[in-house]
Amino acid sequence: MxxxxxxxxxxxxxxxxxxxxxxxxxxxxxxxxxxxxxxxxxxxxxxxxxxxxxxxxxxxxxxxxxxxxxxxxxxxxxxxxxxxxxxxxxxxxxxxxxxxxIPRPSFYERSTSDGTPMVKIGQIGGEDCFFICYNNYCAHFSKRKECLFCNLVDTSRKYRSVITRKQADQIGETTAAAFREGAAKHILMTGGCFGNEKEVEVVETILAAIRRHTGLDRIPGTLLPSPPEDLASLRRYHDAGIDAVAFSLEIWDEPMYRALCPGKAGDTPRKKFLESLDEAVRVFGPGNVYGVFVMGLEPADSLFEGVDDLSSLGAHVVPFVWSPNPGSRLYGHRAPRGAWYAENVRRFAEIVASKKLPPSINHCRKCDGNNMLHDALDRLTGSRPRPGP
Ligand code: SF4
Structure with a gap:
């Protein structure tokens, strides 16, 4: 049609x-x-x-x-x-x-061996991405320095959908169930805003549990931690079995980043992200590293610079489409129109394609529905037919 x-x-x-x-x-x-x-x-x-x-x-x-x-x-x-x-x-x-x-995975009806509903541990994003947040917490809210677009605390209070801190075996069992029934092809694992050096130990324990329960030697998918103080932690993440790593830079323009993400920008300046991304490409390989942004708050040309710089480094970009959500400080504002997003992700796709990056296999267009760059890249490289909706 x-x-x-x-x-x-x-x-x-x-x-x-x-x-x-x-x-x-x-x-x-x-x-x-x-x-x-x-x-x-x-x-x-x-x-x-x-x-x-x-x-x-x-x-x-x-x-x-x-x-x-x-x-x-x-x-x-x-x-x-x-x-x-x-x-x-x-x-x-x-x-x-x-x-x-999208069909409901059957593990949503199951419980872990300690009786916890698996759906409170991990969920499927899009058609094939098993999502786990191992720590639904961010310290910036208590100091009123949260990112202005973020509603993490409000969402967790209102819906109480998930357990805030999950045990490694709960995650391992649930991941295994998701992979076994074919509901997951990748994982996306994040710690919210963990922000301390214990994160690497926590992640190693969880990835070991996932490998034990799934029987996988390497885990297809992406870990999204805070940029580590010690860049050697990136090798530890890789050796713990995960195939790709991502960092949430949120906003490319530095003054806007400081204004929109006051707490995060205080802890993690852009320079630190770039050092982590650069080292991550060395450890995980080009195409297996991601920079994550919130798209729609800064001028398109500014984010375009970020996409250009990151793809030159060998990293893919995941720009989530911003719209104002209840519980965030920007609630009531308006997002740009769909045409603005479409026009600009097409520009982003062209610059990414020109860098000849390996395809994004650890986070794909089926993994989530809130990013349009995978779709635009897919069209540009002609890897699928393009009928109308
Ligand atoms: S760092 Fe920002 S986006 Fe991330 S959880 Fe905290 S407030 Fe939300």
């Missing part, structure tokens, strides 16, 4: 992420039983709170683009159940095309 309003899938994804989406009760039937529901593993991405209501975590457009479901009761986008039971996306009452929810 052709997109309407001259909107291509990339721009549509940008609009869905920044304007949010609604769904009728009939369309939501089966979410939480047959289809994968939201369990807030770290942040909340909806544009409004949804209490106990079961909402999809993400969904697929007709060309298999993964889009995060961000609830907004005033969104022009609506998912409804059409004749024959199929889901149909419409905008302002005009049909756009079919969409589908």
């Amino acid at each position: 052709k997109p309407v309003h001259g909107t291509d899938t990339l721009e549509l994804k940008g609009d869905l992420l920044t304007e949010g989406v609604r769904a009728t009760a009939e369309a939501l039937d089966g979410v939480g039983t047959i289809y994968k529901e939201q369990n807030h593993g770290l942040f909340g991405w909806d544009l409004e709170d949804h209490g106990e209501e079961k909402l999809p975590d993400d969904f697929l457009l007709g060309d298999s683009t993964v889009v995060q479901f961000r609830k907004n009761g005033r969104s022009p986008f609506l998912v409804e159940r059409a004749e024959g039971g199929k889901l149909l996306l419409q905008r302002d009452g005009e049909p756009i095309g079919p969409v589908s929810w």
Whole structure:
């Protein structure tokens, strides 16, 4: 089916992420039983709170683009159940095309050997990424120095979806269950804002448990720790069995980084990120290192510089699409339009492709629905067909 309003899938994804989406009760039937529901593993991405209501975590457009479901009761986008039971996306009452929810993994119904529900330990992002936050905590909130776009504390208080601190064996057992049933192909593991040298020991213990329970020698996926004081820790992470590493730089423009991330910028200046990324490329190899950004708060040309510099180093970039979330200090602001995101991730994709980086295999376009650069790169390199939604 052709997109309407001259909107291509990339721009549509940008609009869905920044304007949010609604769904009728009939369309939501089966979410939480047959289809994968939201369990807030770290942040909340909806544009409004949804209490106990079961909402999809993400969904697929007709060309298999993964889009995060961000609830907004005033969104022009609506998912409804059409004749024959199929889901149909419409905008302002005009049909756009079919969409589908993502099946719920069966480990969401299981418990670890100590009786903990596995879904409170790790969740599937997109279609194939097992997400674990080993420490849902950030010290910057108590000093009112949290990043202005972040709602970690508010999300954890409101939804209580996950256990804040998980034991290594709980993580190992849950990861094994996710891989065994084929729900996971990669992991994405982060410690929120751990911020001390004990992080490397904690991660080594967890990765050892994952290897023991899954039987894997090396773990496909990405670890997202704080940049270590001692760069030798990067070799320890690698030798503990993880295939890729990422660092969350958040904002490239330095004065804006200091303004938007007052606590984090105080602890971790950009120079420290760049040293960590440079060393990480030496240890993990080009294409197995990622810089993570929040896209939509700084000028596009500024983030473009960051994408250029990081890809020159041998690192991929994951720019998450920002929209203002409840519980963050920027709640009530507006994000740029989908067309702005689409136009600029296309520029980013061109500069990344020009550097001939190895493809991003440890974090892919199926891993999450809140980043558009993987989709743009995929189109540019022509690795998949491009039907409309
Ligand atoms: S460092 Fe910033 S983005 Fe990360 S958890 Fe803390 S406040 Fe949130």
